[in-house]
Amino acid sequence: MLEASKAGKLTRVAIDAMGGDYAPEEIVKGAILAAQKGGVEVILVGPIATIEEELAKYDTSGMAIRYVRADEVIREGEHPALALRRKPNASVVVAAKLVKAGEADAIISAGSTGAAVATALTILGTLEGIERPAVGGPFVGFAPNTMVIDLGGNVDCKPYHLLNFAIIGCVYAQKLLKISNPKVALLSVGAEEGKGNDLVRESYPLLKNSGLNFIGNVEGNDIPDGKVDVILCDGFVGNILIKFCEGLGTNIAEWLKAKLRGRLSSNDIEAIADELKSLTNTVDISGGGPLLGVDGVAIVMHGRSRATQICSAIFTAKQAVDSDLIGALRSELKGIQQGS
Amino acid sequence: MLEASKAGKLTRVAIDAMGGDYAPEEIVKGAILAAQKGGVEVILVGPIATIEEELAKYDTSGMAIRYVRADEVIREGEHPALALRRKPNASVVVAAKLVKAGEADAIISAGSTGAAVATALTILGTLEGIERPAVGGPFVGFAPNTMVIDLGGNVDCKPYHLLNFAIIGCVYAQKLLKISNPKVALLSVGAEEGKGNDLVRESYPLLKNSGLNFIGNVEGNDIPDGKVDVILCDGFVGNILIKFCEGLGTNIAEWLKAKLRGRLSSNDIEAIADELKSLTNTVDISGGGPLLGVDGVAIVMHGRSRATQICSAIFTAKQAVDSDLIGALRSELKGIQQGS
Numbered sequence: 001m002l003e004a005s006k007a008g009k010l011t012r013v014a015i016d017a018m019g020g021d022y023a024p025e026e027i028v029k030g031a032i033l034a035a036q037k038g039g040v041e042v043i044l045v046g047p048i049a050t051i052e053e054e055l056a057k058y059d060t061s062g063m064a065i066r067y068v069r070a071d072e073v074i075r076e077g078e079h080p081a082l083a084l085r086r087k088p089n090a091s092v093v094v095a096a097k098l099v100k101a102g103e104a105d106a107i108i109s110a111g112s113t114g115a116a117v118a119t120a121l122t123i124l125g126t127l128e129g130i131e132r133p134a135v136g137g138p139f140v141g142f143a144p145n146t147m148v149i150d151l152g153g154n155v156d157c158k159p160y161h162l163l164n165f166a167i168i169g170c171v172y173a174q175k176l177l178k179i180s181n182p183k184v185a186l187l188s189v190g191a192e193e194g195k196g197n198d199l200v201r202e203s204y205p206l207l208k209n210s211g212l213n214f215i216g217n218v219e220g221n222d223i224p225d226g227k228v229d230v231i232l233c234d235g236f237v238g239n240i241l242i243k244f245c246e247g248l249g250t251n252i253a254e255w256l257k258a259k260l261r262g263r264l265s266s267n268d269i270e271a272i273a274d275e276l277k278s279l280t281n282t283v284d285i286s287g288g289g290p291l292l293g294v295d296g297v298a299i300v301m302h303g304r305s306r307a308t309q310i311c312s313a314i315f316t317a318k319q320a321v322d323s324d325l326i327g328a329l330r331s332e333l334k335g336i337q338q339g340s
Numbered sequence: 341m342l343e344a345s346k347a348g349k350l351t352r353v354a355i356d357a358m359g360g361d362y363a364p365e366e367i368v369k370g371a372i373l374a375a376q377k378g379g380v381e382v383i384l385v386g387p388i389a390t391i392e393e394e395l396a397k398y399d400t401s402g403m404a405i406r407y408v409r410a411d412e413v414i415r416e417g418e419h420p421a422l423a424l425r426r427k428p429n430a431s432v433v434v435a436a437k438l439v440k441a442g443e444a445d446a447i448i449s450a451g452s453t454g455a456a457v458a459t460a461l462t463i464l465g466t467l468e469g470i471e472r473p474a475v476g477g478p479f480v481g482f483a484p485n486t487m488v489i490d491l492g493g494n495v496d497c498k499p500y501h502l503l504n505f506a507i508i509g510c511v512y513a514q515k516l517l518k519i520s521n522p523k524v525a526l527l528s529v530g531a532e533e534g535k536g537n538d539l540v541r542e543s544y545p546l547l548k549n550s551g552l553n554f555i556g557n558v559e560g561n562d563i564p565d566g567k568v569d570v571i572l573c574d575g576f577v578g579n580i581l582i583k584f585c586e587g588l589g590t591n592i593a594e595w596l597k598a599k600l601r602g603r604l605s606s607n608d609i610e611a612i613a614d615e616l617k618s619l620t621n622t623v624d625i626s627g628g629g630p631l632l633g634v635d636g637v638a639i640v641m642h643g644r645s646r647a648t649q650i651c652s653a654i655f656t657a658k659q660a661v662d663s664d665l666i667g668a669l670r671s672e673l674k675g676i677q678q679g680s
Contacts, residue, residue: 155537189579197495220580221587240560247561
């Protein structure tokens, strides 16, 4: 096992080894996959004996994997804030503290989402101007570079929240999707200015005067068309949309299987249905995404994440760190506050 | 042509012969299709010469079709309220007046939606307790008996609006979808009580105590699964969802065509893609739906509606009239008001 010797140039990703339905097995396996690819040092956080037992199943010699002790685990269903107070040595907490202390560059957890978010907020805090972190990203496989934000916890928003989402979304699109000067739009019920609910109508002028590349309103059918780079909505709408997309895609895949039965080979049918599911259930593929607006790179994963998703999250974290996503967010948010 | 002689037992549907992208040709053709099926008397409303010219193309002898003169037409893009004032003899206005006067049982228009809604509101008015009519219905072909309401104009709602949608939705489900004791749910971001935005959380107790068969919250993925009969949301969320469904379905159909090329015959591929489009673009199939909450049966159609859609709307209107949808709505709304 490689100690910190080579870690100077590697992106150091702390991962909650005990978080997730398949922890620690799949987490450790994902860490190894990532270390094999290179460019990262993975720091597994959890009880030493458990981690050593898992690692012993593999030949990890020469790999940039190390581990940090944490003897407690926050379980799914525990009250996040209470658990955080009662278990200061929980794996997710210790992992976040490594980031706070500058000993790791990013944290990943597939454990209880509530606990992961609470930990990120308590230990890393939010960037100036952000009350609650947002979750965003492309969620329709047909528009892999169109990010929608917020998909998460901000269910009741004010116009300045949507402005913040716009800033976060643009920085994300620039840094993680490599889009320069991203086109930003409000999700609404009509293209014209004045169409929409109170939130959209009040946010419109704010965005128009933001200096961002704001192109106006788009409608629901514009999301899968990929014409816009950053689409803004409150987390209530975003969450319903992403789940509707998953449900509709799954229904269509099942319908398609029945439709094609006897006309193509079973293997071909399964492959088409699986591809369709992956195009509509993108969170199942990515396993999660960064909590945007937190003062540090923090990636929250589905509990059911497997090794390949953990590995992919480690490289998302690396990309966020290497492109200085947080620094760019901080300065953009500051720019808007000074401008307003 | 049959005059009012046989009309006593027929459902009398007044139709704006001049409204729609393909008016009067497709409107008249749709009226003839409906009259051939029987059970309805279609009253075409528009300039006499134009209607007669269209009707002359067909052998309509013995059919229950008549016409009523209206010499003005409200065009797409005209300001609805202004147009209504300036053109008291517009086809849509005259058609609505027939309903108001008891000379017709229902009105259908595929003309300017704004003008049709304004006409219905001005001439027929809303039922007691309703400020603005709602639009609702099943919109995912995989769940043909799950209606979502509101899909339309009520973009900013209060809890009592959602309660009204619930009542309207249940009556619609009973009368038009033939579901007894329909299961009602709030569309939200989590199943548990307390999950959701302010609107959902405040509406929850209201629905719980409504006497309706309220089963709690459902999420976006529950819509295409068809587990619930009536799903409540504000018109902002509903409109975005229905358009997203259309856009995603169209994207998947195109992807599927490319995927199947060379593996099935072109005809088979087109048939599958078309079926998928029809399952996800249900408004294209139905052409529109009733304005729910108006004091009369008023069906507003897409401008691009063709004869088959006009014909189908005529029978939706007939079903609404024959089942006394409006009477049932009126008494249910009154019951709730007295109960509260």
